[in-house]
Amino acid sequence: MYGLIHAALRDLILEDHGVETWNQVVLQSGVPSNSFLTMRSYSDETTMALVDAASQVLMLPTNDCLQVFGHYWVARFAPKEYGGLLDHTGGSLIEFFQNLDALHDRLSTSFTEFKPPSFKVKINTANSAVIKYVSSRKGLTPFVIGIITGIGERFDTAIHIDAVDSSNSDQGEVSDILISMASNG
Ligand code: HEM
Structure with a gap:
């Protein structure tokens, strides 16, 4: 999906959980650090890797996340x-x-x-x-x-x-x- 969606997930975690949590999510997801250009389209696997990593780091089921x-x-x-x-x-x-x-x-x-x-x-x-x-x-x-x-x-x-x-x-x-x-x- 478009990097705009990734940028939104990043801002949510930065605003509500802080930069250390966000760094953990990126590390856990294994996605490249250039996956956040808002007007570029990335694979859905990249999007889902970020969501899955957020769910693991925040200890929230994927659907709740x-x-x-x-x-x-x-x-x-x-x-x-x-x-x-x-x-x-x-x-x-x-x-x-x-x-x-x-x-x-x-x-x-x-x-x-x-x-x-x-x-x-x-x-x-x-x-x-x-x-x-x-x-x-x-x-x-x-x-x-x-x-x-x-x-x-x-x-x-x-x-x-x-x-x-x-x-x-x-x-x-x-x-x-x-x-x-x-x-x-
Ligand atoms: C002005 C606000 C909005 C913008 C700029 C926007 C933009 C986008 C963009 C860029 C994508 C990615 C699609 C892709 O990369 O293929 C997307 C996906 C999506 N949008 Fe919007 N959207 C907006 C509002 C909404 C609203 C109000 C809904 C209401 C339910 C919505 C539902 C979705 C869903 C569910 C997806 C995921 C793609 C899918 O379901 O297959 N969006 N949107």
Whole structure:
């Protein structure tokens, strides 16, 4: 994946755990020190080696690590450089979810080699929806869950994940994520 994703993981660990922990993660991952150029695309193995190393050093299961990372990505990292894009992605929570493909489409002129995920929203009731996540990769559904809860915070809404139904194939991963939403006021 693009080095932007690696840079975000690095910033999360630097900000929340410090430079010594980050140095341990890099050492443990075995990835070259030039794997963090934001606009360069790296192999997914490099990305997953960093996530696995973070999970070992922080002693957190990989899925928990991905979830924390997803939350950090949308709540603290993306707003720094891409705040305008996030602001234009939707005026409501549901609209934001419906526009996730458009968000990644807008980035495709800068990230020419990227393979973004795709999302579809099925509204059940005013407070409940299914978000279908389709990826050419496997194992990133917990990252999506972290992002979804972070997006809820942008709209002052607590999001509860009621059920996750994932399936893997050679093509990647598809997950139906059933959410319920409660406005914080
Ligand atoms: C403005 C903010 C955002 C930027 C700049 C951005 C950019 C990117 C980039 C560069 C990648 C790497 C793809 C590759 O290298 O092939 C990526 C992947 C991904 N993005 Fe975004 N993204 C943003 C917001 C979001 C949001 C709000 C979601 C919501 C769920 C999301 C979900 C994902 C997921 C799940 C992946 C992993 C790839 C996969 O699932 O196959 N992104 N994004």
